[in-house]
Amino acid sequence: AIVWVYGPNGEVLRDVNLSTRYRSKRGSGGGGAEFIRRPDGSSWVLNPVIDQQDESAGEDAHYYIVANSNRYGQKEAEYRPGEGSETTIQFSEPAVLEVSISGYAGSGQEGAVSLSLRKQRDDEGMEGRYYGTSFGLEQLDAEGRQTFQKIEPGAYDLVVSVITEGHQGLVWDRIPVTLKPGKNALAVPMPPLYPLTVTCEDAAADTRLSIGRLSADGETSSSSRRLDGEGRTQFTRLPPGDYVVRKYDSKAGGEMLVTLPGPSEVRFEAKPPAAFFVQLRNKTGYLAAAGLQAGRGAGLGCCLRTRRRLSV
Secondary structure, three states: OEEEEEOOOOOEOOOEEEEEEEEEOOEEEEEEOEEEEOOOOOEEEEOOOOOOOOOOOOOOOEEEEEEEEOOOEEEEEEEOOOOOOOEEEEOOOOEEEEEEEEOOOOOOOOOOEEEEEEEOOOOOOOOOOEEEOOOOOOOOOOOOEEEEEEEOOEEEEEEEEEEOOOOOEEEEEEEEEEEOOEEEEEEEEOOOOEEEEEEOOOOOOOOEEEEEEEEOOEEEEOOOEEOOOOOEEEEEEEOOEEEEEEEEOOOOOEEEEEEEOOOOEEEOOOOOOOEEEEEOOOOOOHHHHOOOOOOOEEEOOOOOOOEEEEEO
């Protein structure tokens, strides 16, 4: 593939690195690429197809050449493998986003929140890649501020996540933001976080409890915990929402539904399944056409207090 990369004013950029990526409704992948710079300023990208034979990419996969510039950040352009046409990538003046979390400093929950920036879904429902932080790498400063630099202007979601003590990221909110070239600023509130103590009566010695947060995007689980000598365990840093607490031991297991905010201490009482928690992976499939909606309970009885997931 022959690739041309231009700056905001139409100048040919020679100090860029090139890589390749694919995205589909099943997921995404990418990596490095071999490329040769040509005297006219363009580049030959060798063997640019990534996982074209990999079934995980799917027939609906879209393939991209990605340019990385120290001055302007990163930008991609779609290409069609095997067609041999030239691909052009032109940068615009990059955007800078300064985010501040009000109520972060002095909350006692410093280090429990992580921010990332994600391009909004395209018309085919495929999500763009993340910009910025990964859990445990780039963090907010002590005042709850974070700056995203060298971002391509456009429509994004600022993803606010809570990092549990099990180092799992629970998505708390997705805030739409349209970035313009130059400086952008956004203030967001600190998410409220709650502890939850669960007591198990007559528990076996090997009993463990886990907790997962339910949402339309599915379930995110934290690490499981053993009970203390009094048959209790505590989960902390939990944002508001519906959770499923699961019990694992050599006796009968089970699960129960808990909603936060609510009682800070509950007794584990396993209940039989009474509904399905629906997660629709294909929004045009026959179940969606039949009226099922993501995140809604598909009732098997009159009680919806305990649910199982149905991922279709």
